Amino acid sequence: MSDATSCEVNFDGIVGLSHNYSGLSYGNVASSAHGGLISSPRAAALQGLEKMMELHRLGLKQAVLPPQERPHIPTLRSLGFSAEDDIGLIAKVAKTAPEILASVCSASSMWVANAATVSPSFDTSDGKTHITPANLTSMFHRSIEIDTTSRVLRSIFSDQSYVHHKALPSGPLFADEGAANHTRFCNNYGDEGAELFVYGSSRKYNSRKPLKFPARQTLDSCEAIARSHCLLENKTVYAQQNPAAIDAGVFHNDVIAVGNQSLLFFHEEAFLDKSKLKEDLNSAFFGKELSYIEVPSSKVSLENAVSSYLFNSQLVSIPGSQGTSIVVPAECKEVEPVYNYLTELESAHEEIDRVIYFDLRQSMNNGGGPACLRLRVVMSEEQITNCKARVFLSDALYRDLKKWIEANYRTRLAPEDLADPALLNECRQALDQLTTILKLGPVYDFQLN
Ligand code: SUG
Numbered sequence: 001m002s003d004a005t006s007c008e009v010n011f012d013g014i015v016g017l018s019h020n021y022s023g024l025s026y027g028n029v030a031s032s033a034h035g036g037l038i039s040s041p042r043a044a045a046l047q048g049l050e051k052m053m054e055l056h057r058l059g060l061k062q063a064v065l066p067p068q069e070r071p072h073i074p075t076l077r078s079l080g081f082s083a084e085d086d087i088g089l090i091a092k093v094a095k096t097a098p099e100i101l102a103s104v105c106s107a108s109s110m111w112v113a114n115a116a117t118v119s120p121s122f123d124t125s126d127g128k129t130h131i132t133p134a135n136l137t138s139m140f141h142r143s144i145e146i147d148t149t150s151r152v153l154r155s156i157f158s159d160q161s162y163v164h165h166k167a168l169p170s171g172p173l174f175a176d177e178g179a180a181n182h183t184r185f186c187n188n189y190g191d192e193g194a195e196l197f198v199y200g201s202s203r204k205y206n207s208r209k210p211l212k213f214p215a216r217q218t219l220d221s222c223e224a225i226a227r228s229h230c231l232l233e234n235k236t237v238y239a240q241q242n243p244a245a246i247d248a249g250v251f252h253n254d255v256i257a258v259g260n261q262s263l264l265f266f267h268e269e270a271f272l273d274k275s276k277l278k279e280d281l282n283s284a285f286f287g288k289e290l291s292y293i294e295v296p297s298s299k300v301s302l303e304n305a306v307s308s309y310l311f312n313s314q315l316v317s318i319p320g321s322q323g324t325s326i327v328v329p330a331e332c333k334e335v336e337p338v339y340n341y342l343t344e345l346e347s348a349h350e351e352i353d354r355v356i357y358f359d360l361r362q363s364m365n366n367g368g369g370p371a372c373l374r375l376r377v378v379m380s381e382e383q384i385t386n387c388k389a390r391v392f393l394s395d396a397l398y399r400d401l402k403k404w405i406e407a408n409y410r411t412r413l414a415p416e417d418l419a420d421p422a423l424l425n426e427c428r429q430a431l432d433q434l435t436t437i438l439k440l441g442p443v444y445d446f447q448l449n
Contacts (some may be wrong), residue, residue: 005381006190009061010314010374011051011156011391013115014401014434015045016067016107017427020070020413021365022099024106024141026369027213029249029306037365041107042409044362048110048373049405051358053398055327059319061384062393063373064401065156066434068109068148069444071424072348075144077106079084087421098304103141105418106215110363111372113254114142115149115181119229120378121161122192128163129383130229134178138216143170151443157377165228168221173203178220179375180252183259187287189368189378194235194284197222198253198271200246208272209247213340216250237280240272249306254371256305260315263324263351265293293351299341306408308344312369315352323353330359370374390439400437404430 023035030332057285073104076093079100083089093101099187109115119130133149136142146167154164165264168174181200186193199222200215201207218240226236241253248254250270262285271277274294282289295310305311314327326345332338332355358370379387390397408430410417417423428446435443442448 001127002188002192003190003380004188006088006120006122006378007061008189009063009377009379009384010055011063011065011112011377012048012374013065013110013112014067015041015048015110015363016070017041017409017430018070018105018418018423019107019110019362020105020415020418021045022106022415024103025139025248025251025367027246027251027307030365030367033114034365036413036415038412040362040411041413042405042411045409046402047358047360047362048447049398049401051360051370051373052393054356054358054384055316056393056398058281060316063391064223064393064438065112065115066143066152066431066438066440066443067107069446070107070427071101071418072144072445073424074105074445076100080309084375086424089239090419090421090424094264101418104144106141108142109145110151111368112338112375113372114178114252115145115375116153116178117176117225117229118179118180118279118375118377119231120184120193121197122186122190123195123231123235125232127228128406129157129161129253131157132161132165132225132228133167134176135170135174136177137170137172138177138214139375143182148443152440155440155443156389156391158388159383161383168224173218174221174224175216175218176225177216177252180372181217181222181253183264185259185262185264185281189263190380192235194237194281194287195226196237196239196259198257198282200241200243202240207240208243210243212247214252215243215246235284237277237284239277239280242269242272245269245302250302251367254312255309256311258311258313258315258371260324261317263291263293263315265295265311265315267295267300267311268297269302274305290307295341300337304335304337308332308338309364309369310338312371314370314374321353325349325354325356327358327370328354329364330361331355331364333357343374344370388439390437397407404433404437408433
């Protein structure tokens with residue numbers, strides 16, 4: 001069954017009020033390199049909002065996901081920290097366990113490519129859209145995102161056409177980082193598609209593992225999601241990341257490959273066995289050849305790819321234009337081989353007809369490029385109409401969000417400011433306003449308890 005009204009909606013995460021550089025993500029080279037530096041939450045949130053607005057102006061369907069409550073007091077309490085009130089609790093943890101305070105202050109929920117895996121109804125045997133929030137079990141500061149993410153997703157995708165699953169059990173066997181390792185291929189968004197799951201490690205075939213950095217996605221977790229999403233076996237493909245790429249800083253597959261409709265753009269060294277990947281994808285894709293743009297290491301090294309985030313791009317089909325446009329971070333202009341490659345790609349006018357650069361430096365310094373900031377959800381006209389939340393970007397919502405950011409966000413946040421007791425209330429007040437702006441209902445712990 002296909003549906004011509006369906007389109008891909010990009011849900012972008014709004015950057016949180018505590019956006020900071022604490023170097024929490026081992027294996028994410030940008031996060032480690034910027035740990036300890038001063039951030040600007042306001043600039044970060046505005047940079048993200050400008051990207052959303054520009055894509056909306058270009059005619060793409062754009063929506064937002066809210067940030068999470070940070071510092072996250074329930075996590076501190078669950079770890080046995082206690083004090084008379086929340087302010088006293090923060091002071092105590094800042095003194096005795098500053099690294100834990102940094103973890104519960106991370107604004108990492110902004111990278112919503114890690115929020116969940118979504119399979120549209122066209123790919124599933126029960127005709128429902130399936131959503132599984134990621135357990136993000138590899139990194140403590142990210143594992144605490146699950147509960148709020150689930151509530152937010154249930155509040156936005158609330159009608160009977162969705163099935164919401166629980167996150168997979170925590171622990172290394174089922175480590176899952178969501179859509180960052182998942183790509184859907186289709187002719188039109190409302191057609192039946194093939195789904196690709198990419199994993200970093202597998203217990204099954206005594207497979208190779210990275211030597212230096214952690215693999216954050218397992219084959220077991222991919223298979224579990226495919227099973228519960230009722231995906232068809234012959235339309236589902238699994239492929240292993242190249243362990244050497246993980247060791248070069250490719251902590252998610254979306255740092256080294258990106259797909260859209262029937263196109264896969266990837267680096268020569270992204271996958272362990274690219275011939276098998278292509279063979280499996282072509283057979284899952286109705287036996288037809290997908291289009292592949294493989295970037296050779298001789299033109300763009302793995303190191304260039306990681307420092308520029310060339311592949312953490314969004315491939316988008318802009319209404320009214322023929323080919324595919326590529327949305328890349330401004331850093332791609334600064335890494336010469338990457339800039340040269342993109343210039344060549346654009347002028348060849350084959351698969352890619354336009355390169356769009358965005359300044360997302362605040363997020364990039366923590367290892368989050370354009371693609372990390374968005375979760376793709378294919379939605380029918382009916383699903384969009386049924387959505388009660390005010391999350392689809394419009395001129396009015398853009399104005400409201402800009403005003404809200406300017407009124408509430410700090411221009412500067414140093415790691416030591418995380419101990420500032422005022423941050424907690426600033427965050428709660430702003431998020432309370434945001435749930436009203438977005439018509440979300442109560443989704444935060446401080447609103448529920
Ligand atoms: O999980 N960075 C995130 C970046 C996630 C990027 N997402 C995708 N590639 N889809 C991470 O490593 C940094 C936090 C800090 O260091 O404070 C952080 O969590």
